[in-house]
Amino acid sequence: MRLIRSLAAMALAFAPLHAAAQTVVSETVEVIDDDGGNDRAIFEGAPAVPQGVARFGPFRVLDGGRAALVDATSSDAPAQFAAMLRAYPGIATLEMIECPGTYDDVANLQLGRAIHARGLVTHVPAGGSVRSGAVELYLAGAVHRADPGAEFAVHSWEDDNGKQAVDFPADAPVNRAYLDYYREMGMSAATAARFYAMTNSVPNASARWLTAAEMDGWAGQNVPPASAATLASLDSNAALK
Secondary structure, three states: OOEEOOOOOOOOOOOOOOOOOEEEEEEEEOOOOOOOOEEEEEEEOOOOEEEEEEEEOEEEEEEEEEEEOOOOOOOOOHHHHHHHHHHOOOOOEEOEEOOOOOOHHHHHHHHHHHHHHOEEEEEEOOEEEEOOOOHHHHOOOEEEEEOOOOOEEEEEEOOOOOHHHHHHHOOOOOHHHHHHHHOOOOOOOHHHHHHHHHHHHOOEEEEEEEEEEHHHHHEEEOOOOOOOOHHHHHHHHHOOO
16 A cells, blocks of 8 residues: 655645646655555645544544544544544534545545535635545535635555556446546536546656645535435444444
8 A cells, every 4th residue: 555745744734735736746655554445645744733622533523513634534434433423413514624535445435425424514724735535525525615725636546456546447346436426426427537537647656736726626516415314324334344
């Protein structure tokens, strides 16, 4: 598995945006073993993050109506998210502040579906950074908003054998999983295909940076949250993790 660590660490949590959006930049790659599924994470340093009133893995509860995502997600994230909502059922907004990506894409997509099913708003404040696998979580918001000055970064996933999306047929199950997810999050079939192709045009060891406006150009329409039956199913699945 590969985690991408930037050569330039951010001095502050909300550092200025990269000067050239939608450009591919090379990064130093450090190989780290991990037992999860495909992973995608771009680490930029250790910026200050809010402590909140409670912590559930990478989530911080800010108050009764808001939580923040401040770290990479793992295979435990769906269960951590479910536990947070059981303890704080009034949470309606997920602030995406410092979001490097994920160690486990399978669990990350499950988490995204849970975020969407709950009807949460995903919000990236000015200076917020959403990178790699965390982009799927931004798209999961039943409403998703990014303020001017937010930044996003995308690239291809890579599996345990060093293979990336372009190494599989377009209709292979591993690729269909992402296309199906984007459709569920509100993209048309054509937009989902173009967005997935754009992300996979960037090798796992690099990144393509997008502004808030550019990301929202891809985001597609917001769609209603899931039914109560779907919510109950997601809770049951998370409890089994």
